[in-house]
Amino acid sequence: MKTLTRNLEVCDLLDIRNPQSVAEYAPQIYRYLHQEEKRHMYPQDFLLCNQSEITEKMRAYLIDWLSELHLIDKYIMLQGDLRKKDLQCLGITALHIACKYEEIYPPELKQILRVTDNAVSKEEVLALEFQILQTLDFNVTFPSILRFMERYARIAQVQERTQLLAQYLCDICLLDCTLMKEKPSKLASVCLFAAMRLAKPQAPTVWNATLTKNTGYKEEEVRGMAMDLIKFVKNVEQSSLQSLYKKYMSSRYMEAAALLSGATN
Structure with a gap:
């Protein structure tokens, strides 16, 4: 333990007795994330290269609505051309995936669908969820x-x-x-x-x-x-x-x- 704590920052030393913070491994974790972020870089023109209908302005409205959901950009970059009408379904599905990944008690899908006033169906979300996860090779963890x-x-x-x-x-x-x-x-x-x-x-x-x-x-x-x-x-x-x-x-x-x-x- 002394070896692990020797070079820790003050904030990590204060958390050393909290097992959930794994403070003794913080330097290694963030060293790994610094290495990993290089694998998840987006080219500046990733929308222009892959999309004919989705514009930067449309993407901005979607991100403004959902805030921090890196699944969206990763999927847009890998998937190829998307239709403008699919953008709302993509946003809701990304939110659904993120909730299941991040939350201990995620909201039910029917609760999420109410956000769209049921403009998107459960079947559409489940189908797109599978497609997104396949496209991302089930890797939904990115250095953010x-x-x-x-x-x-x-x-x-x-x-x-x-x-x-x-x-x-x-x-x-x-x-x-x-x-x-x-x-x-x-x-x-x-x-x-x-x-x-x-x-x-x-x-x-x-x-x-x-x-x-x-x-x-x-x-x-x-x-x-x-x-x-x-x-x-x-x-x-x-x-x-x-x-x-x-x-x-x-x-x-x-x-x-x-x-x-x-x-x-």
Whole structure:
């Protein structure tokens, strides 16, 4: 045990007695995820290459509705041409798969179908579920922006509202197809840096050597992209893509999106 805990971060040492956190293996787990993310990169033009009906704008509306569902992009990239009318069924089916994978007590399919006002049938969802899982070779675990960000936020020991703002930025990243060419670990670093800078605008620096070591990115590698992301978020908030903004302006999420209101370059 002493060998395993020798090089742990403070946040992992605090969790060492929690068997569910497996804190002693955190460095190995995230080292593996950094290696694995290279296998799940999306080319910037993955929609143009594979789709004739599904546009970037349509995808953005779907992601805005469902937020963090990497199954959708992975399936779109691998499947080939999809029909525009299949987009709603794809969204509901991806949600159904994600719920079964993530939740201890997932909602019944009939509950999920109510979201569509029964515009999609149970039979359609079950058929597409099998098709998606076959296309993905039943691999529904991907290194995600959110998982990396949560790890980095724990290392930085940021306040809850700052982490929720970083989470909001992670979700917003998914709306822009051009960002899919970036590694999830880099996007997570950019989102956390932006959130920390917005939370402490007067601080001389928010990125330290510990974050550089654990993320693999120096401040100068994320700063410019973070400023561009803030501009993009402000444009999204003024568009018709309002689901994420409303979510993170709710009291449940501590009105984290409001931290962006005074942001400048």
